[in-house]
Amino acid sequence: MKAITSRDNPTVRRLRALAGSARERRKLGQSVLDGAHLITAALDAGWTLRELAISEQGLQSAEIVRLAERCAGTSCEVLRLPDAVLAQISPVDTPAGILASFDLPAEPAPRAFTDSLLVLDGVQDAGNLGAILRTAAAAGIQDALLSPGCAQAWAPRVLRAGMGAHFALRIHERADLAAALAGYPGQVLATALRDDSWDLYELDLRAPVAWLFGAEGQGLSPEALALASRHVRIPMPGRLESLNVGAAVAICLFEQLRQRRDMPTR
Structure with missing residues (x-):
């Protein structure tokens, strides 16, 4: 020593x-x-x-x-x-x-994504980003795509909030989201409060999903929102209009996990 x-x-x-x-x-x-x-x-x-x-x-x-x-x-x-x-x-x-x-690890090699993955657009709060990565790893997600506007994934505060999740994920920083999702075989779902948004619990989530989440307050950029094949809302019968992005990620990913575990394949 x-x-x-x-x-x-x-x-x-x-x-x-x-x-x-x-x-x-x-x-x-x-x-x-x-x-x-x-x-x-x-x-x-x-x-x-x-x-x-x-x-x-x-x-x-x-x-x-x-x-x-x-x-x-x-x-x-x-x-x-x-x-x-x-x-x-x-x-x-x-x-x-x-x-x-x-x-720092080498950037993961470009690949065609076929399973569910997490896509983050402009999430800048280090604590939120680390907690989201921790949730994704816990839900069995293997790939996380971060747009150039996200916080640095390997910053100490993000690592601390991730509690080891970084070592269980392939993290793609400064990703070109449009290029990465081109040809994706599953649904691309974006959480957004829109008139055409679908209730999360009415969707069949057993097949692969690319989950799009945006920053606190601002939400998804127009460019990222345009990548979605469908918009999703989380039912909130209470008196609040929105959720912390980390809570939204957890609800969506674990609803998909629940469906994959508990619902028979038809």
């Missing part, structure tokens, strides 16, 4: 930049994971870490020590930092005592 004490150490400066700057993450092709849960999820999924930085306080945790032992003897460099130095690097207000850097 290599000890670093200076805040001006080049490795410390790079980790701090990765934690706080989307520009640096794109430039270096790296990002950071904060906390034992995310790091465990990455290792369990077979990801290779570049560095594992542990604070003096973090070394008091048996879970964190086990993670250091998992990385020993690999290409991952294990670093020991004073609590104050790790706190300066960490992207969260209350550091967990351990932080890791990793190389």
